[in-house]
Amino acid sequence: xxxxAVALGASVAFxxxxxxxxxxxxxxxxxxxxxxxxxxxxxxxxxxxxxxKGATTADEIASAVDKVIDESQRSVDRLKELDLPSGDAxxxxxxxxxxxxxxxxxxxxxxxxxxxxxxxxNDKAAARTAAVELQSIQSTNADKYARQLGxxxxxx
Numbered sequence: 001x002x003x004x005a006v007a008l009g010a011s012v013a014f015x016x017x018x019x020x021x022x023x024x025x026x027x028x029x030x031x032x033x034x035x036x037x038x039x040x041x042x043x044x045x046x047x048x049x050x051x052x053k054g055a056t057t058a059d060e061i062a063s064a065v066d067k068v069i070d071e072s073q074r075s076v077d078r079l080k081e082l083d084l085p086s087g088d089a090x091x092x093x094x095x096x097x098x099x100x101x102x103x104x105x106x107x108x109x110x111x112x113x114x115x116x117x118x119x120x121x122n123d124k125a126a127a128r129t130a131a132v133e134l135q136s137i138q139s140t141n142a143d144k145y146a147r148q149l150g151x152x153x154x155x156x
Contacts, residue, residue, distance in 0.1 A: 028082075030089035030149065036082055037096075037146070038153035044075040045153070062119040069112050076104045089149060096145035100154075107137045 028036070048071055052064035079100065084093045111133045118126035139156040146154045 027084065027086035027090075030085045030087070030093075033082065033085040033089065033093060034149050034151045037079065037149070037151045040075055040078050041151070041153040044071055047071055058119040058122055062116045065112050065116040065119065069109055069116070072104050072109055072112070076101055092145050092148045096142060096149060096151075099141035099145060100139075103137065103139050103142050108134075111137060 048068060051067050052061060055061045055064050080097065084090050084097075111130055115127060115130035115134065118124075118130050143155050146152075
């Protein structure tokens with residue numbers, strides 16, 4: 001169940017996409033923006049492909065969870081640095097960024113931290129609770145905006 005929670009946490013965390021500022025003459029097109037989002041999501045998924053593989057002890061699993069946390073935050077940070085596209089796609093991209101950031105930073109990472117802390121304390125009940133919390137996190141809004149932008153690699 002704990003390995004499943006790590007995998008689910010990773011998929012929630014990577015169903016992301018984002019951007020922070022944009023507009024103006026140098027703004028990317030919707031297509032360019034979408035390619036950048038997909039690249040960031042693909043990069044993150046590759047870095048986490050075998051996270052936790054072979055982990056058998058609570059400490060090893062906690063270490064894998066730490067990697068998921070670090071990679072999740074790194075991805076959100078990279079996505080926030082992107083310039084938003086101009087035109088009609090700007091508002092959708094902005095909503096995507098906000099939804100993704102919230103889902104990762106406000107929900108996903110705190111739940112992963114609870115799981116890691118429970119593992120480190122060998123608190124099985126708290127680990128189960130954290131795993132259930134991870135499973136309940138939905139990326140509905142981020143997925144909705146990703147679809148509208150045409151970003152497929154970031155869908156949960």
